[in-house]
Amino acid sequence: MNYEHVREVDPAVADALEGEVQRQNDTLAMIASENHVSEAVLEAQGSALTNKYAEGYPGERYYAGCEYADEVEELAIERAKELWGAEHVNVQPHSGTQANQGVYYAMLEPGDKILSLDLNHGGHLSHGHPANFTGQLYEVEQYEVDAETGYIDYDDLRDHAEAFEPDIIVSGYSAYPREVDFEAIQAAADAVDAYHLADIAHITGLVAAGVHANPVGTADFVTGSTHKTIRAGRGGIIMCDEAYADDIDPAVFPGGQGGPLMHNIAGKAVGFKEALEPQFEAYAEQTIENAKALGDQLQERGFSLVSGGTDNHLVLVDLRESHPDTTGKDAEEALEDVGVVLNANTVPGETRSPFNPSGIRAGTPALTTRGFDEGACREVADIIADVIDDYDDADVKAEAAERVQNLTDAHPLYE
Template sequence: MTYETVRATDPAVADALEGERERQNDTLAMIASENHVSEAVMEAQSSELTNNYAEGYPDERYYGGCEYADDVEQLAIDRAKELWGADHVNVQPHSGSQANMGVYLAALDPGDKILSLDLTHGGHLSHGHPANFAGQVYEVEQYEVDEESGYIDYEGLHEHAEEYDPDIIVSGYSAYPREVDFERIQATADAVDAYHLADIAHITGLVAAGVHESPVGVADFVTGSTHKTIRAGRGGVIMCGDEHADDVDSAVFPGSQGGPAMHNVAGKAVGFGEALDPAFERYAEQTVTNAKALGERLQDHGLDLVSGGTDNHLVLVDLRPSHPDTTGKEVEESLEEAGIVLNANTVPGETRSAFNPSGIRAGTPALTTRGFGEEACCEVADLIYEIVDAPHDEAVVAEVSQRVDELTDEYTLYD
């Protein structure tokens, strides 16, 4: 993709777009919620469907001129149903957070009770943080992981639910490196007569490929992002049984959104089609294998992983045991200077602020898309450790940066 037309009209924006393309080509993306989509997905998302106003759903639009919008949305729906085995799918949410909003509007009344994982323990803003709409509209209490093991305390969750009597329990997390026992959480929801929302934003691709247990058919509602491990471009998705279909669709439109971003729905359709190819299962398996290799090499260097390892696409490093005076933000900034982009992250039992926490979170979806295998991920772990051990040593940063340049040249991304 080139930007000659944009440059002729708006050179400043063209400069930024070309700079971003160069940045992605020349750095290693390890933010666990990021990935690189295919040229086909990007082309679909920049299509003429950006001009189309398609309020409503296929064959039930409020405006004319939606013949091809209907075709594209139905393809996205049908492919999502095949990928995840869902009875009903809504592909219109603009993000995973708006997918969660759709479920809350479909299932709850203002003031109802949400029970979700604490943000500092790996939860997400849209699960009920006070700064988010969910925390402002609903009453929220939060459960935690066991600080020693790093695993979800399922018994504690059950006891908390019995005491709190929530209307909905949220599972699925933004910084939890272990497989989730959705059936056990569903059993707790059933015991307290609550709905269960499984937010698989991070693991949509892993679930689709069968390398993580699926909550579809287990939880009452399943939401996800479409731009993380599934590589289908920006957006969200809601899955549910037929009994909740009308409520979910009404909650998305007209409840929380107007016209869908049909160009993004086109990207979802293309990305879901790519994920139905058998090669995607190999990609998902390699993503998990790479994360395990990355984590084990970091442990070899003496770094402490929350929960002691990973079952999915990410590792969460607690810097306090090995580098008590080093913050996650220091490491994040020095790594970015060297060309490795990940994020500082809170850890269970956090003793610092969320703006300058004690951990770092690293993911392998984007590296795997570039073609990295275990050996290359181990080398990246070595580079990360060099920065962790000396975040302010300019010579170390320069040395790591040089090796990153060699890796990005070896594992090319966009031409």
């Protein structure tokens, strides 16, 4: 990629940008929330819309000169409606967390109650963790996955809701490898007259492609990220029935943020158009097949997976049984040394610190974007297993690094 104008102005930043492109090309991106967008999305995100303030919404801006900003935002909205089947869409949130913030701000008062999945069991910071604003402004209780199966127990969730009487129940997760039964969670919300917020940040692309259940039309509110499995411009999105539009839109602007990042919205519009093409469904299906192949091979190598496998784009590995003296951070650092980039992650029943937990989380969206198939993902699983088995052995790591290089050479990123 060419950063000639940056180099003329700021060689240090140009060096870093070029280094990042090389790093992405030469490593395997397996952090489940990461992906590789197309060059078209990159161009849109780096466009002249970077210069434009467009406070307000299409047709109702506070500044002049917004005719093309309106056009781009309207395209993003209409394409999102088509992808997910939503009545109303707000594409202005800067992130998935700010999308969640918009829903909370619109529908809750400080002190209201949130029921959500515990972070150690696959939840997200923005669902009520005490380090996040949600845990500081609202009363939060959290449900857990079944310790033995790794699955959500929907009957237990409903019992918890009836005892706690929350104002909103949050579904959608950052480290849950199984398909979500949004209808069961909606039934639990209906039973206690609560709202249901489905946060599909990780699975936006899988839902859009029809390979995962769609909460739109079931949950009251659906939020997500627009850069993970959907591969569009980096940011957030809120979807809901038209009846909630007048609550949601002012909660985003001016309630939670000022001018929208119009260059990011341009990236969303382009990525959404790509997701409407027939080949996107094939990518989403392959992402899941690759995750299953990765997980199956890791289990063949003696590793334990939370819930015993996966239905989506990620696997969650619990190292406590196979490698009791190895932490997730040990594994993360050793794998990064050989070019496999994933993250240490808490697991259900975690006894270690979240900064040095007992598991690792690995995803296949970015590998699939590069063209990896099941065979390649099984080889990646073997590389991961070899390194974790002997991460102090320099020869093992050197061989693993060579195998990674062969895979990245065979699947170049930006040619």
